[in-house]
Amino acid sequence: MDHLNRLHELFRQFPGIGPRQAKRFVYFLLGTTDGFRNTLAKEITELASRVTLCVSCFRFFDRKNSKASLCSVCSDDSRDVISLMLVARDVDLDAVEKSKVYNGYYFVLGNQLSLIEPEPESKIRTKELTRIIEKRVKDGLKEIILALSLNSEGEHTREFVEGIISPLVKKHSLKVSILGRGLSTGTELEYSDTETIKNALDGRKEEVIM
Numbered sequence: 470m471d472h473l474n475r476l477h478e479l480f481r482q483f484p485g486i487g488p489r490q491a492k493r494f495v496y497f498l499l500g501t502t503d504g505f506r507n508t509l510a511k512e513i514t515e516l517a518s519r520v521t522l523c524v525s526c527f528r529f530f531d532r533k534n535s536k537a538s539l540c541s542v543c544s545d546d547s548r549d550v551i552s553l554m555l556v557a558r559d560v561d562l563d564a565v566e567k568s569k570v571y572n573g574y575y576f577v578l579g580n581q582l583s584l585i586e587p588e589p590e591s592k593i594r595t596k597e598l599t600r601i602i603e604k605r606v607k608d609g610l611k612e613i614i615l616a617l618s619l620n621s622e623g624e625h626t627r628e629f630v631e632g633i634i635s636p637l638v639k640k641h642s643l644k645v646s647i648l649g650r651g652l653s654t655g656t657e658l659e660y661s662d663t664e665t666i667k668n669a670l671d672g673r674k675e676e677v678i679m
């Protein structure tokens with residue numbers, strides 16, 4: 470395979486990128502400067518060494534020093550210990566954090582589940598989630614907020630996660646709530662604005678866990 474095709478195949482593996490878009494990326498790069506391509510290559514190379522997974526919320530963060538293991542949210546003692554918000558992906562956490570309407574802690578599940586997912590356990594950080602909930606309970610956790618998108622995948626993910634956390638919720642008498650209808654049906658949290666996220670959080674309703 471020649472260089473053009475190799476790069477084309479790599480771009481095709483990106484989420485949501487088809488063969489034509491992948492080809493456009495390749496030709497875009499060919500039309501840019503050496504400086505741009507070198508910067509891009511350098512940033513990609515350094516991604517793994519500079520960005521790491523937070524050991525508490527499991528989001529990716531840029532560590533300022535090589536010893537940091539907690540992201541800026543998890544290392545902030547002024548956050549409210551009583552609530553833990555579960556989101557599907559980093560982009561959802563970023564959206565809520567940017568809105569500045571929530572002051573508790575987070576946990577990134579890792580994925581949304583499709584309705585036909587054969588191995589949901591491999592897509593969602595279930596072991597890490599139960600471990601973190603146990604730890605946060607000791608610090609004063611009272612409420613788990615399920616902040617999942619209001620589409621079929623979000624619903625499916627919510628049901629699966631409720632099954633996982635159910636024993637802990639009962640054991641520690643935790644409150645579980647889901648975001649209210651401030652988010653309209655089909656809405657992706659990722660694309661929601663501050664006002665929408667605020668309404669959804671204010672209007673969250675308690676979920677009865679079986």
Ligand SMILES: [Zn+2]
Nearest residue numbers: 523526540543
């Ligand atoms: Zn964190």
